Amino acid sequence: MAGSNEVNLNESKMVVPLNTWVLISNFKLAYNLLRRPDGTFNRHLAEFLDRKVPANAKPVDGVFSFDVVLDRSTGLYIRIYRQAHGEEPQLNIADLEKPVTAEVAPVIVFFHGGSFAHSSANSAIYDALCRRLVGICKAVVVSVNYRRAPENRYPCAYDDGWAALKWVSSRSWLQSKDSKVHIYLAGDSSGGNIVHHVALRAVESDIEVLGNILLNPMFGGLERTDSETRLDGKYFVTTRDRDWYWRAYLPEGEDRDHPACNPFGPKGKSLEGIKFPKSLVVVASLDLTQDWQLAYAKGLEKAGQVDSASWVWLSSLYVDAGLDCWVQRYGSACSST
Amino acid sequence: MNKRNHGETSSGGGFGVKGSGECSSSSSSGKAKMWDEEQDASGGMDELLAVLGYKVKASEMANVAEKLEQLEMVMGTTPNLSCDSTVHYNPSDVSGWVQSMLSELNNPNPNLDPLQPIVESPVLVPPPPTTTTATTVDSSAINNVAGFSNSQVDDSEYDLRAIPGSAVYPQTDINEGSRKRFKSSTGSCSSLLPSSSSLSSSNVCEQTRPVVLVDSQETGVRLVHTLMACAEAVQNENLELAGALVKHISLLAASQAGAMKKVASYFAEALAFRIYRLYPQDCLDPSVLDVLQMHFYETCPYLKFAHFTANQAILEAFTTASSVHVIDFGLKQGMQWPALIQALALRPGGPPVFRLTGIGPPQSDNTDALQQVGLKLTQLAETIGVQFHFRGLVANSLADIELSMLDIRPAEVEAVAVNSVFELHNMLARPGSIEKVLSTIKAIKPKIVTLVEQEANHNGTLFADRFNEALHYYSSLFDSLEGSSGLVPESQDLLMSEMYLGKQIYNVVACEGVDRVERHETLTQWRSRLGASGFEPVHLGSNAFKQASMLLALFAGGDGYRVEENNGCLMLGWHTRPLIATSAWQLAATDL
Numbered sequence: 040m041a042g043s044n045e046v047n048l049n050e051s052k053m054v055v056p057l058n059t060w061v062l063i064s065n066f067k068l069a070y071n072l073l074r075r076p077d078g079t080f081n082r083h084l085a086e087f088l089d090r091k092v093p094a095n096a097k098p099v100d101g102v103f104s105f106d107v108v109l110d111r112s113t114g115l116y117i118r119i120y121r122q123a124h125g126e127e128p129q130l131n132i133a134d135l136e137k138p139v140t141a142e143v144a145p146v147i148v149f150f151h152g153g154s155f156a157h158s159s160a161n162s163a164i165y166d167a168l169c170r171r172l173v174g175i176c177k178a179v180v181v182s183v184n185y186r187r188a189p190e191n192r193y194p195c196a197y198d199d200g201w202a203a204l205k206w207v208s209s210r211s212w213l214q215s216k217d218s219k220v221h222i223y224l225a226g227d228s229s230g231g232n233i234v235h236h237v238a239l240r241a242v243e244s245d246i247e248v249l250g251n252i253l254l255n256p257m258f259g260g261l262e263r264t265d266s267e268t269r270l271d272g273k274y275f276v277t278t279r280d281r282d283w284y285w286r287a288y289l290p291e292g293e294d295r296d297h298p299a300c301n302p303f304g305p306k307g308k309s310l311e312g313i314k315f316p317k318s319l320v321v322v323a324s325l326d327l328t329q330d331w332q333l334a335y336a337k338g339l340e341k342a343g344q345v346d347s348a349s350w351v352w353l354s355s356l357y358v359d360a361g362l363d364c365w366v367q368r369y370g371s372a373c374s375s376t
Numbered sequence: 377m378n379k380r381n382h383g384e385t386s387s388g389g390g391f392g393v394k395g396s397g398e399c400s401s402s403s404s405s406g407k408a409k410m411w412d413e414e415q416d417a418s419g420g421m422d423e424l425l426a427v428l429g430y431k432v433k434a435s436e437m438a439n440v441a442e443k444l445e446q447l448e449m450v451m452g453t454t455p456n457l458s459c460d461s462t463v464h465y466n467p468s469d470v471s472g473w474v475q476s477m478l479s480e481l482n483n484p485n486p487n488l489d490p491l492q493p494i495v496e497s498p499v500l501v502p503p504p505p506t507t508t509t510a511t512t513v514d515s516s517a518i519n520n521v522a523g524f525s526n527s528q529v530d531d532s533e534y535d536l537r538a539i540p541g542s543a544v545y546p547q548t549d550i551n552e553g554s555r556k557r558f559k560s561s562t563g564s565c566s567s568l569l570p571s572s573s574s575l576s577s578s579n580v581c582e583q584t585r586p587v588v589l590v591d592s593q594e595t596g597v598r599l600v601h602t603l604m605a606c607a608e609a610v611q612n613e614n615l616e617l618a619g620a621l622v623k624h625i626s627l628l629a630a631s632q633a634g635a636m637k638k639v640a641s642y643f644a645e646a647l648a649f650r651i652y653r654l655y656p657q658d659c660l661d662p663s664v665l666d667v668l669q670m671h672f673y674e675t676c677p678y679l680k681f682a683h684f685t686a687n688q689a690i691l692e693a694f695t696t697a698s699s700v701h702v703i704d705f706g707l708k709q710g711m712q713w714p715a716l717i718q719a720l721a722l723r724p725g726g727p728p729v730f731r732l733t734g735i736g737p738p739q740s741d742n743t744d745a746l747q748q749v750g751l752k753l754t755q756l757a758e759t760i761g762v763q764f765h766f767r768g769l770v771a772n773s774l775a776d777i778e779l780s781m782l783d784i785r786p787a788e789v790e791a792v793a794v795n796s797v798f799e800l801h802n803m804l805a806r807p808g809s810i811e812k813v814l815s816t817i818k819a820i821k822p823k824i825v826t827l828v829e830q831e832a833n834h835n836g837t838l839f840a841d842r843f844n845e846a847l848h849y850y851s852s853l854f855d856s857l858e859g860s861s862g863l864v865p866e867s868q869d870l871l872m873s874e875m876y877l878g879k880q881i882y883n884v885v886a887c888e889g890v891d892r893v894e895r896h897e898t899l900t901q902w903r904s905r906l907g908a909s910g911f912e913p914v915h916l917g918s919n920a921f922k923q924a925s926m927l928l929a930l931f932a933g934g935d936g937y938r939v940e941e942n943n944g945c946l947m948l949g950w951h952t953r954p955l956i957a958t959s960a961w962q963l964a965a966t967d968l
Contacts, residue, residue: 090468105588
């Protein structure tokens with residue numbers, strides 16, 4: 040209804056700067072065009088509209104990047120971001136995988152957001168974020184270009200995340216002085232969801248993950264929570280679009296209580312007794328799915344994962360907004376673990 | 377860390393311009409600009425958005441926001457919102473995009489008037505030639521070679537499989553099939569002049585070195601180091617050291633495998649040529665190059681993409697013309713034109729009269745290569761039912777072309793397209809040439825100029841830089857040949873394709889001065905040049921993007937190849953590394 044629409048637009052405009060509002064609204068409207076009612080996705084238009092940037096072996100603001108294809112058949116690639124240490128202005132192929140020199144060199148495996156359907160590792164918004172992470176966390180950042188829904192449903196994204204984690208943990212050039220790769224998993228929105236599930240797989244292997252960082256992670260469930268009802272449509276996001284993305288990602292016929300979506304729900308399993316990485320969960324208080332995110336944090340706590348923390352933070356919802364805040368939070372998370 | 381922290385901010389209300397709540401971040405040094413500094417951004421563009429790929433003037437922000445609100449309202453009341461028939465252009469221009477969406481949704485065009493026949497289905501298949509008998513077609517060519525033979529045209533030589541789609545598409549009735557209507561949002565082709573207001577980010581782009589490694593491949597670290605060291609030695613004129621290194625490279629290359637080995641070998645050979653001053657003369661033999669290019673055309677999608685996207689732009693420019701004239705700066709085997717002839721044949725309202733002027737170099741054996749190609753095209757056009765006239769123009773250099781040679785008819789009578797696929801960079805080898813060519817193009821007053829070029833800067837002044845750029849570029853290219861062609865390694869097609877690229881490598885590395893013609897420059901550089909010369913961009917839209925993507929999926933199994941949109945231009949790349957770029961141009965308004 041026109042009236043309530045107006046109210047919504049005004050409210051969302053009050054919580055972010057105008058340019059951020061323009062950015063997010065532009066995304067929102069474009070995304071509305073891409074989701075078809077029949078559950079299919081206009082992938083060509085999505086790729087056309089997505090602003091992408093190439094990797095750049097020439098350092099910019101002290102950070103350079105390069106891409107590595109891990110699996111030709113699926114197109115799985117990762118974009119690696121590293122600090123340039125006063126090298127020549129040009130780095131050649133031979134220099135890219137030079138061993139890290141720090142005593143403790145954190146490596147952040149990052150999963151971009153996009154509700155499992157949108158964006159790529161080379162999307163401008165995520166390239167910008169990863170570059171920031173390098174400088175502030177003094178880390179190597181590995182951004183994973185996982186396969187997306189609806190063309191590739193669960194568990195493709197987790198499979199790709201797991202493949203990337205294995206690759207990272209087996210690189211000798213990423214080892215700190217103790218001959219181990221110090222790995223953190225980080226991600227926003229669907230990326231946050233992937234963090235949880237990849238960490239789960241790591242638990243059953245001999246790969247150690249030192250910490251999980253989940254930013255506005257994408258979780259849900261069948262039940263309609265209070266925050267979903269209260270905030271539906273108020274700040275750029277609707278339950279309807281959330282439902283669409285879950286339907287696109289989850290196996291056909293499954294509902295939102297599937298453990299991928301609701302890890303501590305009726306079909307989920309407890310992490311009690313499991314050595315799960317300590318987790319930082321960042322929740323935006325204007326996020327309509329915050330009840331699910333808080334439930335996730337609670338689930339960790341219940342399972343005795345006492346090293347976890349969650350932060351409630353009044354801000355807007357997307358990667359780009361409040362960037363500095365997030366990045367500083369990661370920085371302290373990385374250095375304190 | 378076992379407490380849950382609820383760090384709440386002073387709630388409610390606006391956050392003012394900073395909007396970061398409790399974290400009033402101190403601006404870190406470097407490029408991080410706070411939102412309240414957006415007014416100071418270069419060119420008045422908002423810096424936050426610019427870094428993220430969007431161009432919005434700070435002064436326009438409120439206006440754009442308002443339009444977005446309107447658009448949301450309209451979208452809310454539009455059924456079938458995600459119907460796929462709208463064509464989108466240049467998403468970086470947020471204002472333009474929103475405006476065109478508003479126009480589209482507020483005034484849906486009920487008239488089924490598709491602007492071009494190629495909509496959902498990619499390039500159409502010509503019917504197989506029904507006859508192999510030659511018809512003496514008077515193609516009224518005016519060139520330096522007298523006459524042409526009327527012999528039987530052997531169709532097997534002119535391989536129609538070279539036309540994109542023919543190998544894959546069944547020979548269906550071309551006129552059937554749903555052609556969805558779409559509307560070109562012509563009102564909003566925002567032509568932001570490319571050069572002067574370029575953002576710092578685009579300058580950075582020009583210096584970008586995108587690198588894609590393939591995990592399974594041995595990167596040959598020592599090999600690369602040695603190649604670079606050799607290039608440095610050459611640049612420093614330390615030829616003795618360079619010579620020693622080149623020998624070492626050959627040894628190292630021998631123990632490599634796959635694409636890396638081939639690339640290293642070509643570069644090593646090229647370095648040897650340069651060091652020992654044995655510039656290979658047969659680099660420039662046109663007939664040999666044409667053959668190699670045919671194999672390259674077959675093996676990988678780069679040329680097909682180039683032709684396809686250029687044809688899209690030409691078709692859109694020619695929608696209403698009853699008489700059209702295409703000037704092809706490099707006819708070669710004429711592989712671009714059957715598809716265009718086909719598409720024109722299917723134009724609603726019937727095809728225009730189509731004149732093609734094909735330019736090519738003199739042949740060493742005095743054969744009339746242009747005429748031979750022209751003949752085949754004329755034959756094809758006849759079978760399809762398009763009135764077609766061919767004319768060949770032999771020229772040593774495009775800079776030798778004068779307006780009077782081209783038989784340009786008045787714009788009211790005939791629409792002209794100038795098409796240049798991997799030709800223009802050659803003009804950068806002689807001072808004055810590019811300026812001359814661009815001014816000739818302007819004098820032609822074309823409706824559209826289509827330009828396809830390698831997306832690389834192989835024209836820098838420092839040799840070692842050039843060498844490095846080329847090494848990265850051709851590594852990607854060779855990798856894509858190996859990875860996607862599906863060919864048995866060492867097949868003839870593959871070898872010939874590699875030779876085709878190898879000759880370019882020789883030229884970039886071993887030649888200098890007027891001999892060094894492979895002076896590739898990036899899209900950013902071409903934009904600057906063309907903008908400064910009085911041209912403005914014509915944007916390629918989401919329809920061209922989609923069809924190019926679909927074509928790739930069919931041809932190359934899709935794996936690895938990617939189409940990207942870049943400010944109204946389309947690029948084809950291997951994984952994330954753009955390798956060629958197609959752009960379209962028209963005369964800037966003030967120049968008409």
